Each structure stands twice: as structure tokens, then as C-alpha cells.
Amino acid sequence: MKIIKFLKYLIEFTFIIFFFIIFKIIGIKLSTYISGKIFSIFGPLFRSKETINKNLRKVYPEITESEIKRKSKNMWEYYGKIFAEYPFLSHFRNDKSKYKIQIIGEDEIDIIRKTNENVIFISGHFDNFELMAMILEKKEIKLGAIYRPLNNYLMNGIIEFLRKKYICKNQIKKGRSSTRDLLNLFKKGYSIALMIDQRVSEGLKINFFGEKAYTTTIPAQFVRKFNCKVVPLHIEREGTNNFKITISKPFKFNKNDSLEKITEELNIWLEDVIKNSRSNWIWSHNRWK
Numbered sequence: 001m002k003i004i005k006f007l008k009y010l011i012e013f014t015f016i017i018f019f020f021i022i023f024k025i026i027g028i029k030l031s032t033y034i035s036g037k038i039f040s041i042f043g044p045l046f047r048s049k050e051t052i053n054k055n056l057r058k059v060y061p062e063i064t065e066s067e068i069k070r071k072s073k074n075m076w077e078y079y080g081k082i083f084a085e086y087p088f089l090s091h092f093r094n095d096k097s098k099y100k101i102q103i104i105g106e107d108e109i110d111i112i113r114k115t116n117e118n119v120i121f122i123s124g125h126f127d128n129f130e131l132m133a134m135i136l137e138k139k140e141i142k143l144g145a146i147y148r149p150l151n152n153y154l155m156n157g158i159i160e161f162l163r164k165k166y167i168c169k170n171q172i173k174k175g176r177s178s179t180r181d182l183l184n185l186f187k188k189g190y191s192i193a194l195m196i197d198q199r200v201s202e203g204l205k206i207n208f209f210g211e212k213a214y215t216t217t218i219p220a221q222f223v224r225k226f227n228c229k230v231v232p233l234h235i236e237r238e239g240t241n242n243f244k245i246t247i248s249k250p251f252k253f254n255k256n257d258s259l260e261k262i263t264e265e266l267n268i269w270l271e272d273v274i275k276n277s278r279s280n281w282i283w284s285h286n287r288w289k
Helices: 002-026 028-046 049-059 065-093 106-115 130-138 153-167 178-187 218-226 259-276
Strands: 101-104 120-123 143-147 170-173 191-195 204-208 211-215 230-238 242-247
Touching (some): 002 065, 049 065, 049 259, 065 153, 101 106, 106 242, 120 218, 130 191, 130 230, 143 153, 143 178, 178 191, 191 218, 204 259, 218 259
Parallel strands (some): 101 242, 143 191
């Protein structure tokens, strides 16, 4: 079985590297267009349509079949575009790049930087979610970011390298030991960035679109321990390869608030972004499993 898994991963690795090379040759604009179309055609063959449709109906109870198809196609296209943008992360990191990332609410970052305050940044898997931590680090925020390693360990090394070089130097692997690593960073004055929209085995069952779903309590734990602010942000694609990041006003919880209360309020913010922004969310994740 190990040999079969290795061969599978090797084929995937070779396939992805081949496309990354092609993308670098043809450029970012054409790459994202082609990759988006490829993913919209072949993506549904590899992931359950049933899960996507079920999630969409939870969030939009009155959604029509045509809307489900449209939103599902949009999600696969954004997957494809993100995939094609990995070889070009250096372009977004470069201040002289023609591809712009507009920041709404930049004054919140200025306050955090000037006061040397460390906070918890939260978001979800919207559009090219990788760029959010990149922007925070570019704005001289001392940052550690939680990431989930890829199942394909051959490909994971490449993605980890790209993330550490162009996105955020301090990458904390998601898992049971991550909380200890995050605590050490936080005590050294670093802020923490994490996604709160995926199911976690070590979380609590918290309301999410009217149904209980396992949710991370890391932000709530840090609030209770350090009385820190929680700063929400999300990203939207503007045209082909331009983006807008919106940084909202910080949550200011009471240190004595329960884990459940804090986490539920963060889920309410996440619900609002999913329903009311133009961001594409990751509908394929079995959030309510």
C-alpha cells in the first residue's frame, strides 16, 4: 500500500510541477484563465457534488438548481485560479508588481503596528486566501500563520517553501502541538493568523448556519488567556489577478466570556461574509460532518 500511495503522490507531483512550469512560460493572466476552466470541468469528477450541494442548501435554503450549478462552477474556477497563482507568489509580494492588492481598513493594521500589539487575525478560505498573511507580513506585522499540510508529502515540501518565502516566514503546522507553538510565538510578541471555517476534531460543536459544527476554539482560548483582540479579514478577487482585502473592526471580548460565546460570535461574522460578500468560499469541505 505504501508503494501505491508513493506512486500516486509521485504522479500528482509530476503533473503539478509540469503545469507550474507551463504557467511560468505563458504568464499569470493566461494561466489563471486556463487553470480556472480546467478545474471547472474536471474538479466535480474528483470531489463529491453531494457535499457541495448540501452545503449550499444549508447556507441558502431557497437556492435554485441553476444557482447551485453556478456557485459550484465559480468555486471550481477559483480553485483553478489559486492553483495557477502559486508559481507567481513573488509577483504579489513585489511592491512594483502590476497586480494590485487593495486594502480596506488599513488603519487597523497601522494601529496594531504602532502600538506593538499582538492580536489574533481570523479569516476563511475565500478566493486566494494565501495572500492575506502575505499582506500582513508586508505591512510589518510580526506574524505566525497556521497551515494544513498537504496529504501529498512530495508536493507539500514545494508549497511549504513557497509559503515561507513569499507568504509568512513563521508557518505553524495544524495539529495538536500547534497550540503550544502558537503560545510561544504570541509570548514573543507575534500576532497569529488562522482560518476558522474548517472542521477540527479538537474543537467544540458551535452553531454555524443553524446547525452545530466542530469549530476551532484557538481564538477564544487566546482571548481568555491574554485578553487580546480578534481582527477579522477576508479577501475578494477583483477582476483577473487583482484583489481587495477588507480588514474589519476588531472584536473586543471580555476575558471572562466563555469559549462558546466567543466562538459563536466569530462564526456569525463568518456566516455574514459567506452570504453577503462576493468572495468564493470552499463549498467542497464537509463542514457539518
